[in-house]
Amino acid sequence: MNDLVIMKDQQAVTSSLQVAETFNKEHKNIIRDIEHLLESDSSVLSSQIFLKSTHENRGKQYPMYYMNRDGFTLLAMGFTGKKALRFKMQYIEAFNKMEEQIKTGGFKIPSTMAEALRLAADQQEQLEVMKPKAIFADSVATSHTTILVGDLAKIIKGNGVDTGARRLFQWMRDNGYLIKRKGADYNSPTQKSMDLGLFKIKESSHVNSDGVTVVTKTPKVTGKGQQYFINKFLENNSVISR
Known part of the structure; x- marks a missing residue:
């Protein structure tokens, strides 16, 4: 009904x-x-x-x-x-x-000046709260595949959070989403990230100048990961420091 x-x-x-x-x-x-x-x-x-x-x-x-x-x-x-x-x-x-x-327009018509002022304030507050949510939701809604961390940084930056690819990588390492120790696994997803389904790993190989086949692993953010990280910044209204 x-x-x-x-x-x-x-x-x-x-x-x-x-x-x-x-x-x-x-x-x-x-x-x-x-x-x-x-x-x-x-x-x-x-x-x-x-x-x-x-x-x-x-x-x-x-x-x-x-x-x-x-x-x-x-x-x-x-x-x-x-x-x-x-x-x-x-x-x-x-x-x-x-x-x-x-x-x-979906609102009760105010009968006094005080009600009118309160209504205007409530509407403005709702707009400020909903605006970033709508923007971020629209951004994620268009992402049906995995994307690079750098591309995620562009989405976040384009919607009001001051960041870039390097700073986002650093934030992910500092917060336990990517491995920060130097070595073969540097910038690879941590076990926590993999358990949460935030990343997939793309493997590729090439032959270097010495004729040795080198395998590289690139972390790519899943759709679930995009939503997860965007919500993180949305909730905290974050500015990712340099």
């Missing part, structure tokens, strides 16, 4: 699919009833209380309708019974709530 009413084109509407599900009717019958209303009176068609659209099911497109409060009222007039009445009342409540949110 969630989302009985949604906002579409700045208007509170429901869909024929939702109506069919709520009132336990076949969708094809709801479509039939709507089209009968459209055909029976030209004023219904011209009023645009029903908007034809499509929905996808198993790769195929099928017709559906969006309808505003007037369209729903006209359609539901023929639904009878105690259950139908209860569902109609729930729809009326849902329409009222959505239309109120559209009218007020």
Whole structure:
């Protein structure tokens, strides 16, 4: 019974699919009833209380309708019974709530200057909190593969944390995510990092000038790792020191 009413084109509407599900009717019958209303009176068609659209099911497109409060009222007039009445009342409540949110922008209208000032302050605080979260979430959402530590540094720097590849490597070593002791495993992920699934290791080989095959291991940050480190800096509002 969630989302009985949604906002579409700045208007509170429901869909024929939702109506069919709520009132336990076949969708094809709801479509039939709507089209009968459209055909029976030209004023219904011209009023645009029903908007034809499509929905996808198993790769195929099928017709559906969006309808505003007037369209729903006209359609539901023929639904009878105690259950139908209860569902109609729930729809009326849902329409009222959505239309109120559209009218007020989702906020209670302040009645005093003090309430208005408090509302403005709360909104600004929420914007400041949500802004970095949204930016970081968008950055990670586009990363479906492993990336280099240097690339992660660019994402972090581009979203307000002052860092670079060298400083991020140093921070990871200092905080136990990469091995800091000099040697063959230098800058490799620690066991803790591997257990957390933060890195994968890319191995590559080349023949040096002495004809010796050299194997190199490059740490790459997984999608889980990107989210993990970004959340670290987001929570602390960190500036990675030089």
